[in-house]
Amino acid sequence: MTRHAGRPAGGARHWLAGRTLRGRLIAGLVTLLFVACAAVGVVTYLSLHSFLLGQLDDQLAAASSRYTMCVDGPPPGAQPPDPDDQAGGDPDSHNHENDPGYCADTPGQAQATFSAALKPQTLVAKVTYGECKLSAADEATLRRLPANGRYYTAKLSSLDAEYRLVADRGRSGTVLVTGLPTSPMTDTLDNVELTEVVVFAAALLLTGVIGTGWVRLSLRPLRRVTATAAEVARLPLASEVDLPHRVPEADPRTEVGQLGTAFNQMLGHVESSLGRRHASEARLRRFAADASHELRTPLAAIRGYAELARRHPGTLPREVEHALVRVESESERMSALVEDLLLLARLDAGRPLQSRPVDLTRLAIDATSDARAAGPEHRWQLELPEGPVLVPGDDQRLYQVLANLLSNARTHTPAGTTVTVALGAQPRSGTAELTVTDDGPGIPAELQPDLFERFVRGDSSRSRAAGSTGLGLSIVEAVIGAHHGTVAVTSQPGRTRFAITLPLLPGQA
Numbered sequence: 001m002t003r004h005a006g007r008p009a010g011g012a013r014h015w016l017a018g019r020t021l022r023g024r025l026i027a028g029l030v031t032l033l034f035v036a037c038a039a040v041g042v043v044t045y046l047s048l049h050s051f052l053l054g055q056l057d058d059q060l061a062a063a064s065s066r067y068t069m070c071v072d073g074p075p076p077g078a079q080p081p082d083p084d085d086q087a088g089g090d091p092d093s094h095n096h097e098n099d100p101g102y103c104a105d106t107p108g109q110a111q112a113t114f115s116a117a118l119k120p121q122t123l124v125a126k127v128t129y130g131e132c133k134l135s136a137a138d139e140a141t142l143r144r145l146p147a148n149g150r151y152y153t154a155k156l157s158s159l160d161a162e163y164r165l166v167a168d169r170g171r172s173g174t175v176l177v178t179g180l181p182t183s184p185m186t187d188t189l190d191n192v193e194l195t196e197v198v199v200f201a202a203a204l205l206l207t208g209v210i211g212t213g214w215v216r217l218s219l220r221p222l223r224r225v226t227a228t229a230a231e232v233a234r235l236p237l238a239s240e241v242d243l244p245h246r247v248p249e250a251d252p253r254t255e256v257g258q259l260g261t262a263f264n265q266m267l268g269h270v271e272s273s274l275g276r277r278h279a280s281e282a283r284l285r286r287f288a289a290d291a292s293h294e295l296r297t298p299l300a301a302i303r304g305y306a307e308l309a310r311r312h313p314g315t316l317p318r319e320v321e322h323a324l325v326r327v328e329s330e331s332e333r334m335s336a337l338v339e340d341l342l343l344l345a346r347l348d349a350g351r352p353l354q355s356r357p358v359d360l361t362r363l364a365i366d367a368t369s370d371a372r373a374a375g376p377e378h379r380w381q382l383e384l385p386e387g388p389v390l391v392p393g394d395d396q397r398l399y400q401v402l403a404n405l406l407s408n409a410r411t412h413t414p415a416g417t418t419v420t421v422a423l424g425a426q427p428r429s430g431t432a433e434l435t436v437t438d439d440g441p442g443i444p445a446e447l448q449p450d451l452f453e454r455f456v457r458g459d460s461s462r463s464r465a466a467g468s469t470g471l472g473l474s475i476v477e478a479v480i481g482a483h484h485g486t487v488a489v490t491s492q493p494g495r496t497r498f499a500i501t502l503p504l505l506p507g508q509a
Contacts, residue, residue, distance in 0.1 A: 021219065021222070022212075022215050022216060022219055025211075025215050025219075026208065026211055026212055026215055029207065029208075029211045029215075030204060030207060030208050030211070033203065033204060033207050034204060037196075037200040037203065037204065038200075040196075040200075041193075041196045041197075041200060044192070044196065045189065045192065045193060045196070048188075048189060048192055049185075049189055052185040052188060052189065053164075053185065056164055056180060056182065056185055057151050057164065059110065059180055060151060060164055060165075060166055060178060060179070060180045061166070062108075063109055063110065063113050063178050063180060064166050064168060064176070064178035066106050066108055066109060067103055067104070067106060067109070067115050067176060067178050068168055068170065068176050068178075070102075070103035070106045071103045071117065071170060071174070071176055072170045072171050072172070103115065104126035104127070104128060105126075105128060105129060109128045110128065110180065111128055111129070112127055112128060112130075112161075112180075112181050113127065113128040113178070113179070113180055114126075114127055114132070114156070114159070114163055114165075114177070114178065114179035114180070114181075115127075115128075115176075115177070115178055115179075116134075116142055116176070116177040116178075117170075117174050117175070117176055117177075118142060118143060118174065118175040118176075118177065119173075119174055119175075123139055123142070125142075127159065132158065132159065133158060134156070134158045135157060135158045137157060138156050138157060138158045138159075141154050141156070142165075142167075142177055145165060145167040145175075145177060146167065147167045147168060147169040147175045148167070149166060149167075149168055150166065151164055151165070151166050152164070152165050152166070153165070153182065156179075159181075161181045161182075161183060162181070162182045162183070162186075163179035163180065163181055163182065164179060164180050164181075164182050165177055165178070165179040166178055166179070219256075221247075221248070221254075221256040221257070221260065222256050222259070224247055224248055224260075225247050225256070225259060225260055225263055228245050228246065228247050228263070229263070231245050232245055232267065245267065246264050246267065247260040247263050247264055248260070249261075295334070295338050296335070296338055299331050299334055299335050299338065300335075302327065302331045303328060303331045303332070303335070306324050306327040306328045306331065307328065309324050310324050310325075310328075337471070340471040340475060341471070343397075343475060343478075343479075344454070344471065344474060344475060344478055347478040347479065347481075347482055348478070352482075353393065353394040353397055353479075353482050353483070354393075354394040354395075354396075354397075355392050355393060355394070356392065356393075356394075356395070357390045357391075357392060357505055358390065358391050358392070358393050358394075358395045358398055359388040359389065359390055360388075360389045360390070360391060360398070360423055360432055360434055360502075361384050361385065361387070361388050361389050361423060362388070363395065363398060363399055363402060364382065364384060364402065364421050364423050364434065365382065365384070366399065367399055367402040367403050367406055367421075368380055368382055368406065368421050370403065370406075371403070371406035371407070371409075371410060371419070374407075374410065375410040377415035377416065378409075378410055378413070378415065378416070378417050378418070378419055379416065379417070379418040379419065380418075380419055380421075381418060381419070381420040381421070382420075382421050382422075383420060383421070383422035383423070384422075384423050385423060385424065385425060389423055389424075389425045389432050389504070390504065390505040390507075391432055391483070391502045391503065391504055391505055392483075392503070392505055393483045393502070394479075394483075397479045397482075397483075398479070398483070400475065400479065401475070401476045401479050401480060401500070402421075402434070402436070404472040404473065404475060404476050405436040405476060405498050406419065406421070406436060407472065408472060408473070409436060409438045409440070409496075412440065413438050413440030413441065414440065414441075417438050417439060417440045418438065418439050419436065419437070419438045420435075420436070420437045420438070421434075421435070421436055422434070422435045422437070423435075425504060427504070430503060430504050431501050431502065431503055431504060432501070432502050432503075432504050433499060433500065433501050434499075434500045434502070435497055435498065435499045435500070436497070436498045437495065437496065437497045437498075438495075438496050439494055439495060440494075440496060441493055441494075442491045442492050442493040442494065442495070442496050443489070443491040443496055448489065448491060451473055451489060452473045452474055452476070452477040452487070453474065454470065454471055454474040455470035455471065476498075476500075480500055480502070483502055483503075484502075484503055485500060485501050485502040485503065486500070486501045487499070487500050487501075
């Protein structure tokens with residue numbers, strides 16, 4: 001029972017949660033007015049009902065007194081009335097116990113007043129200035145009325161009306177029943193109820209229309225704040241950006257004015273922070289590019305001198321030859337790092353790559369063949385379409401992307417791991433999808449969000465031993481981004497999948 005009773009409130013909260021502030025304000029205003037109108041209507045109806053019922057009871061008491069006086073005569077000890085003043089000039093008209101029907105037409109009785117005299121074996125009933133034949137059911141209803149002078153409401157089917165009845169016991173033991181119809185009271189209440197419904201409905205409708213306009217006018221400054229926030233949200237904040245958008249000034253004494261002022265200050269802080277961040281990133285890119293460019297010459301010199309020393313005609317000591325081999329190896333590794341940094345710096349600077357048709361099918365075959373030669377202990381599989389899949393781009397950089405992914409699969413999985421390179425074209429969307437999947441141990445979940453960041457390694461010791469720089473996946477993301485494509489990774493124990501999506505050559509799409 002509790003759960004069922006709680007559903008409407010939850011439904012109302014859910015309905016309000018999906019509405020705008022304007023809708024909620026209007027709904028709240030109309031709801032409050034509806035509750036107020038309903039309360040006023042109920043109180044008015046009940047008060048009027050009580051008043052009219054009391055008035056009807058007073059009229060019934062007077063009618064019952066006149067009927068009883070006519071049937072039983074004046075109370076003992078009262079001065080008898082003047083015979084000349086009796087209706088019809090009958091000197092015995094002051095006592096009509098044997099003719100209660102005559103007393104039903106006593107002067108002063110209202111139209112449709114019901115009168116009845118009940119004896120154990122007989123019943124005399126009459127309506128003022130009319131005849132009345134009661135059914136057995138109505139007679140039973142009248143005989144069940146307590147003769148205590150209290151007021152009761154009963155439906156008399158013979159008269160097809162509802163009556164307010166009162167029963168008193170006469171001096172001779174006869175039960176005298178008097179009644180007045182409730183239809184005038186109910187008609188008045190129905191008219192009042194209909195009038196209230198019409199007036200309150202018109203008030204609700206008028207309030208809803210005027211309230212909607214007023215709320216819209218009041219929330220106009222807030223809509224300006226929303227529009228400005230939407231314009232700022234559409235800006236590419238990842239690059240250098242200017243934020244000229246500001247909310248029009250409003251009265252700072254109002255809540256909307258305070259919100260606009262705070263929002264403008266926030267935009268100023270964001271613009272300043274973005275400018276400082278962009279300047280810092282630009283300095284960092286220039287430093288990386290300049291440092292990488294400057295390092296190329298000394299690295300080449302180091303490698304040259306190491307090779308020259310190894311060509312010495314004499315026999316070098318074993319330790320010296322080992323040291324020269326290590327110098328050459330580390331200089332090659334550092335040269336590769338410098339080239340990767342230079343490539344990232346160029347891509348960060350937005351320098352365009354070459355754009356010519358590249359056959360991804362041939363590129364996948366070549367890269368997988370090279371990976372098989374470098375890692376014969378792994379199993380390499382190709383899943384390629386029958387024909388070429390052409391995309392616009394730089395074939396060397398795309399080859400580098402696939403080579404980096406295959407190198408990662410080879411380096412970070414144990415011997416015997418199956419690595420599958422799959423290629424497919426989707427002409428409807430105009431894209432090609434190139435995937436590299438392995439059944440190795442997977443990538444740790446905590447590492448996956450930062451996997452394409454620079455200098456991130458899944459296994460630091462093994463990566464360094466294998467000569468990894470931690471830039472391979474960063475280059476993959478940067479190169480694919482420069483080709484207007486996307487790269488994504490999904491990994492769990494037993495399955496790691498890198499998916500690259502590139503736009504097809506317009507002719508193929």
